[in-house]
Amino acid sequence: MPPETLTPERILEATEEVLRRYGPAKATVVDVARALGVSHGSVYRHFRTKAALREAVTERWLDRTSKELSVIVAAEGPAPERLDRWLTALFEAKRHKAGDDPELFATYMALIGESGGVVDRHITDLEAQLTTIIEAGVSEGEFHTPSPATTARAVFDATGRFHDPCYAPEWSRPEITTDFEAVRDLVLRGLRS
Amino acid sequence: MPPETLTPERILEATEEVLRRYGPAKATVVDVARALGVSHGSVYRHFRTKAALREAVTERWLDRTSKELSVIVAAEGPAPERLDRWLTALFEAKRHKAGDDPELFATYMALIGESGGVVDRHITDLEAQLTTIIEAGVSEGEFHTPSPATTARAVFDATGRFHDPCYAPEWSRPEITTDFEAVRDLVLRGLRS
Numbered sequence: 001m002p003p004e005t006l007t008p009e010r011i012l013e014a015t016e017e018v019l020r021r022y023g024p025a026k027a028t029v030v031d032v033a034r035a036l037g038v039s040h041g042s043v044y045r046h047f048r049t050k051a052a053l054r055e056a057v058t059e060r061w062l063d064r065t066s067k068e069l070s071v072i073v074a075a076e077g078p079a080p081e082r083l084d085r086w087l088t089a090l091f092e093a094k095r096h097k098a099g100d101d102p103e104l105f106a107t108y109m110a111l112i113g114e115s116g117g118v119v120d121r122h123i124t125d126l127e128a129q130l131t132t133i134i135e136a137g138v139s140e141g142e143f144h145t146p147s148p149a150t151t152a153r154a155v156f157d158a159t160g161r162f163h164d165p166c167y168a169p170e171w172s173r174p175e176i177t178t179d180f181e182a183v184r185d186l187v188l189r190g191l192r193s
Numbered sequence: 194m195p196p197e198t199l200t201p202e203r204i205l206e207a208t209e210e211v212l213r214r215y216g217p218a219k220a221t222v223v224d225v226a227r228a229l230g231v232s233h234g235s236v237y238r239h240f241r242t243k244a245a246l247r248e249a250v251t252e253r254w255l256d257r258t259s260k261e262l263s264v265i266v267a268a269e270g271p272a273p274e275r276l277d278r279w280l281t282a283l284f285e286a287k288r289h290k291a292g293d294d295p296e297l298f299a300t301y302m303a304l305i306g307e308s309g310g311v312v313d314r315h316i317t318d319l320e321a322q323l324t325t326i327i328e329a330g331v332s333e334g335e336f337h338t339p340s341p342a343t344t345a346r347a348v349f350d351a352t353g354r355f356h357d358p359c360y361a362p363e364w365s366r367p368e369i370t371t372d373f374e375a376v377r378d379l380v381l382r383g384l385r386s
Binding site for chain 1: 343344346347348350351352353354357359360371372375376378379380381382383384385386
């Protein structure tokens with residue numbers, strides 16, 4: 001009986017599970033291969049190095065958030081409302097990642113430390129999504145800016161306390177929701193003025 | 194000849210010098226006393242524990258920034274202009290602390306990790322200064338907010354990338370000034386709308 005086809009997605013799923021079980025310092029490609037019941041050579045055919053595999057699994061983890069948010073970018077409705085939903089969803093997604101499975105979150109923070117490029121791409125993705133919403137707002141006459149991309153970056157930076165992992169320890173504080181709403185309102189007012 | 198009077202300020206100066214020389218892990222109260230040519234008992238008369246001394250020296254370091262900024266709060270001139278100067282001066286002060294003497298900065302970051310209370314007080318100070326400027330702006334009819342204190346906190350949070358030490362590694366990037374200006378403009382527009 002032929003084994004189930006070994007796809008990159010199956011390897012990445014197994015890698016996340018292995019990372020969760022052994023932690024980023026101990027997890028090896030051999031562990032991943034063993035979890036899948038294949039040789040480590042089979043894994044290396046899809047990911048040429050251990051570093052490439054770790055980068056890919058980190059990217060997949062970050063992309064889950066980008067994909068969730070892209071639904072809001074593509075949705076109908078006024079841009080200010082979509083921007084509000086987008087910022088709220090970003091905060092929720094990051095807060096859940098940090099709070100629901102703190103060990104896996106710590107693991108990914110360690111992986112991110114190994115590879116800055118993945119995070120830069122993630123931020124570029126998110127800022128591009130914001131730019132699309134802001135451009136829509138400018139077309140609707142709701143937002144005013146000569147450079148939606150610059151403004152998107154400013155919005156991303158201004159809301160950093162609610163998505164940058166360096167603030168993760170604060171996301172479980174009771175006042176964080178009020179703090180988020182105050183920044184979101186200030187940013188939206190700035191865009192509309 | 195009687196020795197120079199041992200003031201808290203002289204002890205704190207010597208402590209900073211000792212911390213700079215030995216680092217936070219190795220610096221002791223005995224080192225501080227030796228640098229001052231006094232017994233460690235004399236130091237303990239002013240600071241009852243090593244922790245109290247370390248907290249006081251950290252507070253003094255943070256207060257240097259608050260004092261600089263308080264001059265802008267007390268100055269003449271329209272509130273939007275003073276807010277701009279205040280935010281710029283805060284970023285400059287933090288950037289200089291991080292960039293001009295990275296070892297001392299790292300030392301204070303370690304001390305801050307020991308005592309969260311000092312940082313909380315510092316942030317409370319800075320937010321109170323911001324509140325004063327925003328209240329002035331509301332009186333002038335330039336800013337619009339039902340709660341200057343809540344808005345001050347939102348302004349502080351929204352500009353975190355330009356004063357929170359977790360971003361210190363980014364402050365030497367060439368694009369940081371443009372990023373700062375974009376956030377500052379967005380925030381000022383939000384306040385004026």
